[in-house]
Amino acid sequence: MLLETFVDPKRFYGTIYKASNWLHIGYTRGYRRTSHGYEAIADSSKMVFIRPL
Numbered sequence: 880m881l882l883e884t885f886v887d888p889k890r891f892y893g894t895i896y897k898a899s900n901w902l903h904i905g906y907t908r909g910y911r912r913t914s915h916g917y918e919a920i921a922d923s924s925k926m927v928f929i930r931p932l
Contacts, residue, residue, distance in 0.1 A: 885925040901928040
């Protein structure tokens, strides 16, 4: 099993995840989900952290 979480780097640094030994694996492409699918314009990328259980 694997946990994942997303952090907005404009608002947070992800310090608690880094201190808790989560693995930072990269950034999302910045698309967001809408009621009609995905928005065509990328807004802001999120940091992706994972942690194996």
